[in-house]
Amino acid sequence: MKKSKFLITAxxxxxxxxxxACNSGSVPEGTxxxxxTAAADGTTESTAADGTAESTAADGTAExxxxxxxxxxxxxxxxxxxxxxxxxxHIKLVDLSTITVETAPKQVVDEEMIDSQIDTLLSMHKDEVxxxxxxxxxxxxxxxxxxxxxxxxxxxxxxxxxxLGSGTFIPGYEDQLIGAKKGEKVTVKVTFPEDYGKxxxxxxxAEFAVTVNTxxxxxxxxxxxxxxxxxxxxxxxxxxxxxxxxxKALLQAQVDYSYNEEVRSNALQQIVDKSExxxxxxxxxxxxxxxxxxxIDSVAQYGFTLSKMLDMYGMSVxxxxxxMSSYAADYAAQRMIVATIADEQGIKATDELIxxxxxxxxxxxxxxxxxxxxxxxxxxxxxKEEAVNNAVFQYIQDNVKVVEKEETAEETEAAAETEETEEETEEETxxxxxxxxxxxxxxxKVEEVYTAPADEETTEAESESAAK
Numbered sequence: 001m002k003k004s005k006f007l008i009t010a011x012x013x014x015x016x017x018x019x020x021a022c023n024s025g026s027v028p029e030g031t032x033x034x035x036x037t038a039a040a041d042g043t044t045e046s047t048a049a050d051g052t053a054e055s056t057a058a059d060g061t062a063e064x065x066x067x068x069x070x071x072x073x074x075x076x077x078x079x080x081x082x083x084x085x086x087x088x089x090h091i092k093l094v095d096l097s098t099i100t101v102e103t104a105p106k107q108v109v110d111e112e113m114i115d116s117q118i119d120t121l122l123s124m125h126k127d128e129v130x131x132x133x134x135x136x137x138x139x140x141x142x143x144x145x146x147x148x149x150x151x152x153x154x155x156x157x158x159x160x161x162x163x164l165g166s167g168t169f170i171p172g173y174e175d176q177l178i179g180a181k182k183g184e185k186v187t188v189k190v191t192f193p194e195d196y197g198k199x200x201x202x203x204x205x206a207e208f209a210v211t212v213n214t215x216x217x218x219x220x221x222x223x224x225x226x227x228x229x230x231x232x233x234x235x236x237x238x239x240x241x242x243x244x245x246x247x248k249a250l251l252q253a254q255v256d257y258s259y260n261e262e263v264r265s266n267a268l269q270q271i272v273d274k275s276e277x278x279x280x281x282x283x284x285x286x287x288x289x290x291x292x293x294x295x296i297d298s299v300a301q302y303g304f305t306l307s308k309m310l311d312m313y314g315m316s317v318x319x320x321x322x323x324m325s326s327y328a329a330d331y332a333a334q335r336m337i338v339a340t341i342a343d344e345q346g347i348k349a350t351d352e353l354i355x356x357x358x359x360x361x362x363x364x365x366x367x368x369x370x371x372x373x374x375x376x377x378x379x380x381x382x383x384k385e386e387a388v389n390n391a392v393f394q395y396i397q398d399n400v401k402v403v404e405k406e407e408t409a410e411e412t413e414a415a416a417e418t419e420e421t422e423e424e425t426e427e428e429t430x431x432x433x434x435x436x437x438x439x440x441x442x443x444x445k446v447e448e449v450y451t452a453p454a455d456e457e458t459t460e461a462e463s464e465s466a467a468k
Contacts, residue, residue: 068317071307074317074320080286082286082335083282085339089278090276091277091278092275093337093340099271104404104405105406114251122219123218125219125232125233126138127216128216131215132180133180133181136164140161140216141162141212143155144209147206164177170193172188172191180215188207226239250363263400267397270400279336283332284328288328291328292321347388348388353390354387
């Protein structure tokens with residue numbers, strides 16, 4: 001599902017923070033190959049102010065790599081202040097009542113969804129047990145792998161959390177740890193698949209000397225267990241029944257959010273398509289700088305420089321600028337629409353709107369959030385802006401025509417296939433998603449009035465445990 005860049009909210013950041021907190025131990029899920037490799041070989045990289053990329057090798061020596069001057073210049077991009085509405089350009093909004101948005105009916109949370117949510121939470125709070133490991137348990141292990149009695153690269157690890165039955169390691173490995181207890185040593189004998197990623201290990205017999213440090217098991221949800229973990233779960237529920245009701249409310253809030261976001265994003269796209277928009281030079285300059293700076297900052301969060309990302313995707317600097325110019329036009333149009341509606345409807349960042357925003361975020365994230373927390377995390381101006389955005393999008397949703405349409409069997413199947421494909425590619429594109437833009441939609445009218453100014457070896461690292 002496409003999401004407008006302008007619809008990114010603090011909730012996404014809060015969710016990411018809570019997810020990160022739950023992924024402690026071993027290599028976190030979602031870690032990119034490049035991140036794993038950097039952690040393994042002890043190198044880090046950053047782009048210096050003079051346009052050079054500096055790496056620190058394992059021996060402590062500094063290595064300097066030249067960076068394209070054009071990229072170095074882009075990385076110095078500073079975002080000017082967004083123009084006031086009167087300085088943005090001219091805009092004639094389409095009549096919102098003429099906009100029709102078709103969407104699937106809002107989903108209603110059922111017992112199966114609640115069970116799945118609770119199972120996920122319980123699996124994140126496994127308890128150590130002094131019993132033999134069984135499928136579904138997580139064993140913390142140290143292991144040393146050998147082929148013909150000789151250790152091989154990537155075949156050893158300490159303190160690795162492995163869930164038995166997950167299929168994380170090569171066939172046969174996890175099965176041989178079922179029945180093992182804490183403190184036991186197990187010799188695991190396996191054969192690497194013929195199509196294994198490392199050619200020198202393909203089809204080879206191997207032995208792993210495994211030490212089981214701990215065995216952890218998913219607990220049963222009871223009133224007593226709930227009371228013990230109430231603080232970790234940030235719940236006020238005293239009983240299982242109350243906890244299920246709490247999780248149902250959380251899930252319904254998330255479902256409602258997705259539904260509303262789909263409607264609003266679709267409506268906003270149509271408003272851009274059907275409105276007359278002409279941007280001032282100041283607005284163009286702001287939008288151009290904003291999207292470039294946003295993309296650079298976004299990839300940096302994943303440990304990448306712009307140079308690495310462009311190389312990974314086979315994109316030239318000119319192609320990147322062209323891509324950003326298109327997104328800048330879209331972003332500017334969206335900002336102008338929101339600013340215009342806010343002005344016409346007298347929507348301002350009142351305490352009431354901010355409190356409403358905080359309440360919605362708390363419900364959506366399942367965390368205890370207050371105004372002070374949001375302001376400390378994102379800044380007062382950002383919170384005020386998001387409160388206005390939220391109110392404007394609600395106004396849009398209330399004034400367009402929303403038609404709920406049941407999906408046909410073919411559409412449902414196609415959607416499932418699309419979702420499966422997206423899940424398969426999510427990790428490999430995680431760091432690059434921001435380069436592709438989030439829901440930027442090109443509109444002829446916007447492109448006609450916005451012309452981008454004429455402007456002038458690293459491969460994706462792979463790192464996998466040889467046991468995997």
